[in-house]
Amino acid sequence: MGLQVMERQKSKKNYHHGDLRSALLRSARALLEQQGISALGLRAITRHAGVSSAAAVPHFGNLAGLLSALATTGHEELAAALEPVLEIGAHAAGLVYVRFAIHNPGLFTLMFRSDVIDRGDRPLAAASARTSHMLTRLIGNMTDHQPQRTRSGIRAAHWGKVHGLAVLAIDGLLDPLLSSQGEDMSLEDLLDDALR
Amino acid sequence: MGLQVMERQKSKKNYHHGDLRSALLRSARALLEQQGISALGLRAITRHAGVSSAAAVPHFGNLAGLLSALATTGHEELAAALEPVLEIGAHAAGLVYVRFAIHNPGLFTLMFRSDVIDRGDRPLAAASARTSHMLTRLIGNMTDHQPQRTRSGIRAAHWGKVHGLAVLAIDGLLDPLLSSQGEDMSLEDLLDDALR
DNA sequence: AATAAAACTTATCAATGACAAGATATCGCC
DNA sequence: GGCGATATCTTGTCATTGATAAGTTTTATT
Numbered sequence: 001m002g003l004q005v006m007e008r009q010k011s012k013k014n015y016h017h018g019d020l021r022s023a024l025l026r027s028a029r030a031l032l033e034q035q036g037i038s039a040l041g042l043r044a045i046t047r048h049a050g051v052s053s054a055a056a057v058p059h060f061g062n063l064a065g066l067l068s069a070l071a072t073t074g075h076e077e078l079a080a081a082l083e084p085v086l087e088i089g090a091h092a093a094g095l096v097y098v099r100f101a102i103h104n105p106g107l108f109t110l111m112f113r114s115d116v117i118d119r120g121d122r123p124l125a126a127a128s129a130r131t132s133h134m135l136t137r138l139i140g141n142m143t144d145h146q147p148q149r150t151r152s153g154i155r156a157a158h159w160g161k162v163h164g165l166a167v168l169a170i171d172g173l174l175d176p177l178l179s180s181q182g183e184d185m186s187l188e189d190l191l192d193d194a195l196r
Numbered sequence: 197m198g199l200q201v202m203e204r205q206k207s208k209k210n211y212h213h214g215d216l217r218s219a220l221l222r223s224a225r226a227l228l229e230q231q232g233i234s235a236l237g238l239r240a241i242t243r244h245a246g247v248s249s250a251a252a253v254p255h256f257g258n259l260a261g262l263l264s265a266l267a268t269t270g271h272e273e274l275a276a277a278l279e280p281v282l283e284i285g286a287h288a289a290g291l292v293y294v295r296f297a298i299h300n301p302g303l304f305t306l307m308f309r310s311d312v313i314d315r316g317d318r319p320l321a322a323a324s325a326r327t328s329h330m331l332t333r334l335i336g337n338m339t340d341h342q343p344q345r346t347r348s349g350i351r352a353a354h355w356g357k358v359h360g361l362a363v364l365a366i367d368g369l370l371d372p373l374l375s376s377q378g379e380d381m382s383l384e385d386l387l388d389d390a391l392r
Numbered sequence: 393a394a395t396a397a398a399a400c401t402t403a404t405c406a407a408t409g410a411c412a413a414g415a416t417a418t419c420g421c422c
Numbered sequence: 423g424g425c426g427a428t429a430t431c432t433t434g435t436c437a438t439t440g441a442t443a444a445g446t447t448t449t450a451t452t
Contacts, residue, residue, distance in 0.1 A: 016417055016430055038311045042409055052432050054411080059430090063409065114367055115234045132372070152373040152381065153389030156361060160390060164360025165352060171310055176328065177348040185348065193349030194356060212399055212448055238440055248401050250442080255399090259440065 021059040021069075023049050028070050032106035037113065040067060067110060068121040074107040075127035082134045086141060093138050094162045094195040101166035102187070109170060135159050165194055217255040219245050224266050228302035233309065236263060263306060264317040270303040271323035278330045282337060289334050290358045290391040297362035298383070305366060331355050361390055 017023060027048040031039045042063045043053045060066040078100050085092045101108040110117065117124065139155045146154065168174050169187060178185055213219060223244040227235045238259045239249045256262040274296050281288045297304040306313065313320065335351045342350065364370050365383060374381055381389075 020430080036311060041407090043407080053409085054433085055431055057411085057431090112363070112367060115232060132369075149392060150376075150381070150386070150389045152376050152386055153392070156364075156370055156373055156386055156390035157357060157392075160360035160364055161353060161357035162360065163356075163364060164358065164362075165356035166360075167308070167363060168352075168356055168359060171308060173328075174352055177352055180346075180348050185346070190346070190348055190352055193346045194352035196345060196349070196353075216399080237438090239438080249440085250402085251400055253400090253442085 020051060020055060024056055024066060025070055028066060032110065037106060037110060064116065064118045068117045068124045071111045071117045072124045072127045074111045075131045079131045079134055086134060086138050090138060090142060090158060091195055097162045098166045098169065098191050102169055105170040108166065165191055216247060216251060220252055220262060221266055224262060233302060233306060260312065260314045264313040264320045267307045267313045268320045268323045270307045271327045275327045275330055282330060282334050286334060286338060286354055287391055293358045294362045294365065294387050298365055301366040304362065361387055
């Protein structure tokens with residue numbers, strides 16, 4: 001019995017790799033954050049995981065499937081990070097959103113690259129919708145309603161601002177704003193200010 | 197003499213194509229808006245223009261060079277569209293920004309795809325800076341200064357909001373917000389509301 | 393008119409994603 | 423406990439891609 005378990009563990013770790021699916025996702029993420037999205041080739045990922053280039057097929061079908069699964073984990077992580085701060089307010093939630101993007105630039109970018117991921121992928125759509133739902137709850141919690149504006153308008157405005165700041169920050173496009181007239185500020189401070 | 201001119205015109209248009217550079221940019225743009233960024237291969241572009249696959253080299257060096265040139269024209273167009281409305285105010289300028297994105301989704305997306313364009317490209321950097329400069333002028337024109345906020349913060353906030361709305365709208369991620377509780381609104385109305 | 397330079401084509405190369413066919417391990421069932 | 427079915431993984435191959443070197447044709451210079 002103990003032996004059986006050992007053997008299972010061993011075979012799980014070795015030949016049939018046991019959980020190649022997770023291993024591939026980890027490899028993909030490592031490559032993503034180290035070398036950017038363009039390094040996310042099917043061959044590069046499988047090479048990094050130490051398996052043959054066709055090993056991903058049973059688990060993901062094709063490259064888009066693999067990347068969609070990776071993007072799904074990203075949405076789940078973002079939603080998990082957002083959830084605890086929803087009650088605190090829009091400012092706090094916005095900061096969490098942007099911080100997630102800055103700390104996982106590759107993953108965050110991938111999550112919105114419709115040309116390399118498969119938006120029809122069920123788990124991805126579900127995770128994406130869950131993240132989106134956070135926004136709805138956030139606006140629902142907001143106390144100061146502006147009666148002349150649509151609820152959808154407020155949601156779009158908030159999401160747009162937060163998302164735009166995240167995208168621009170990742171691309172380094174906010175850097176020139178950090179040093180204005182001799183004064184230098186940190187990116188964190190700029191974002192904090194921008195989100196007020 | 198007339199014959200000479202004719203011959204020049206003919207040779208200019210035909211064999212050495214005369215202005216293959218512009219022709220390639222037009223082909224690239226056509227493919228971009230018809231089939232998306234993933235259709236922007238070197239071979240697809242040259243095929244569309246009716247020349248061999250290596251014909252782009254003298255003009256652009258490589259694919260990234262060609263796409264950078266295309267992105268440059270995008271920044272120039274955006275800046276040109278923005279300039280006349282800067283004095284009107286942030287709301288009008290924001291609408292112009294987002295409308296440009298929606299009407300040229302492929303081009304706008306390309307302008308911010310740092311992995312396929314070459315940010316070191318001189319003309320691109322110049323055009324990009326010019327667009328960026330519009331934002332600065334816009335904020336400079338704003339009358340209601342909020343003293344507690346940094347100028348950079350205000351700039352980042354405005355750019356982020358506008359840019360984020362553009363990106364989300366292009367990806368179709370704002371569509372679910374259009375129909376809330378039975379009421380339907382147009383994307384244009386939503387953006388107008390969100391930008392207030 | 394002759395020579396230099398630029399534009400363009402052809403041919404080739406390494407690398408990619410997908411896929412079919414085969415080998416090998418796991419699982420369900422008896 | 424073993425055997426057949428199934429899933430996993432490898433190997434080999436294919437069409438396609440971007441880049442580049444070598445050769446050809448046009449344009450520019452003098």
